[in-house]
Amino acid sequence: MTTRIVPLIAFVCVLLGLIAYSKWDEGPIRVSGFIEADEIRLGSRLGGRVAQVHVEEGQEVTADMVLVELEPYDLLEREKELELSLASREAEYRRFVAGYRPEEIAQAKANLAQLQARLDLLRAGPRKQEIEAARARLSLAEAERRLAEENEQRLTKLARSNATSEQERDAARERLEAAIANVEVRRQELALLDAGTREEEIREAAARTEQAAQALLLMENGYRREEVEKAEASRDAAQAALDAIRKQKQELKIKSPTDGTVEALDLQPGDMVAAGAPVLSILDRSNLWVRAYIPQNRVAVKVGQTLPLSIDSFHGEVFEGVVVFVARQSEFTPSNVQTPEERSQQVYRIKITIQDSGDRLRPGMTADVWLDSIGESK
Known part of the structure; x- marks a missing residue:
């Protein structure tokens, strides 16, 4: 009986020792997640009818590559x-x-000179020769009047003796009246010359001259x-x-802002797209990162800290990641995340940017974030 109990006790002791060792040494601490990339949803601020689609889903694109073109409608005419x-x-x-052009300034100068000469002429008044000529014309008119008067008197006497006709007498009377009127005209002309230029005419000419001078000054000074x-x-x-x-x-051409992969595209030429609405999405593979969740006893992780990463597709190779985000509030563990800790505990979401991936990693790959260098919070 004793020989059978001793081995059983020994087996139980070994089993308890293994359980205690497993509890004492939990192995390396790690959390799992998936590699993700930034999704860029592209569209146009204008919208309209699709003219051409240059890419397909899954196609690799480069920065500034034209992906979709819209019809211009009336933009070309408006331009x-x-x-x-x-x-x-x-x-x-x-x-x-x-x-102003030099020709316009020269024309303004000539107009000013013409008006200034007219003003000077009015201010100087009639010349002496003009007055003498007017007097001579008046003397001639008076002489013609006297001759017409003598002729009219002679014909009147002849008419009394029936020595001339009534028609000749009437013609002589008309010539006399014309001569009298001519004398009056010549007398008024002489009176105008003797009186000189009216003051109103001089003021009018002076105003026009000043107006022309100011117009010339305006042209010389410019606008x-x-x-x-x-x-x-x-x-x-x-x-x-x-x-x-x-x-x-430019908004008619939807271009890729960076190198990436077309993830979602469902467009055909002729389709209508709304202004500001996304028409396709691109994954930016130049900035890959891992979304993971750490338990409460590992919240010592800090932004800027470097952590080792292992990717299932590259067994045995270690990548480096930099923590760029740590959630301020905890949440329940998502169903697709596995950690060595109990899943009932609340966790904190973190974001780790992958450094130097060498264009080998792809979104959707599973990754493990090793937390050995982070002390356990008490």
């Missing part, structure tokens, strides 16, 4: 219209900056600063409108 408007505003602005600034602002407004149209044209 041409704004280009012509800008050219007009630019020409107007250059005209204001350059000022006002405010006018130049207004023309410049109008030119800049036209340029801004044209730039806006050209940016809208």
Whole structure:
């Protein structure tokens, strides 16, 4: 009986020792996760009808590669219209900056000289020779009047003796009346010359001369600063409108912002897309990272800390990752995460960026984050 109990006791002792050892040495601490990449959802601020689709799902793309093109509709016509408007505003602005042409200034000078000469003429009044000529014309008119008067009197006497006809007498009377009127005209002409130029005419001529002088000064000084600034602002407004149209044209071509892989694309030429709505998504494989969850007793991990990573697809190779995010609040362990700790415990989400992956890793690969260098929190 004793011989049978001793081996049983020995077996039980060995079993208890193994259980105690397993509890004492839990092995390396690690958490599992999946490699992920940033998803970039691309679209256009304009929207419209799809003209061409240049890529397919799963295709590798490079930065600035055109993925989808939309139809321009009336953007080309609006761009041409704004280009012509800008050219007009630019020409107007250059005209204001350059000022008046030399020919325009010379014309203004000639007009001023003409008006100044007219003013000087009015101020000087009639010349002596003009007055003498007017007197001579008056003397001639008076002589003609006297001759016509003598002829009319002679014919009147002849008519009394029936020596002349009534028609000749009437003609002589008319010539006398014309001579009298001519004398009055010549007398008034002489009176005007003797009186000289009226003051109103001189003031009018002086005003026109001053107006011409100011117009010449305006041309010589050029346009006002405010006018130049207004023309410049109008030119800049036209340029801004044209730039806006050209940016809208750029939105017609949906380009890749970085190297990556087309993940989701369901477009065909002719499809309508809404403005600002995503039309395809790209995975940015240049920045791979692991999402993992650590238990509460491992919250000593800090942002910026380097941790070793192991990837199932590269057995025996160790990669390095840098912690870039640690959640501030805990959550229940997700169903697809395995840790050596009890799954009923709450965990903290962390994000580890993979360093120097060498373009060998792909999103979706499983990865283990080793926490040996992180002390256990009490």
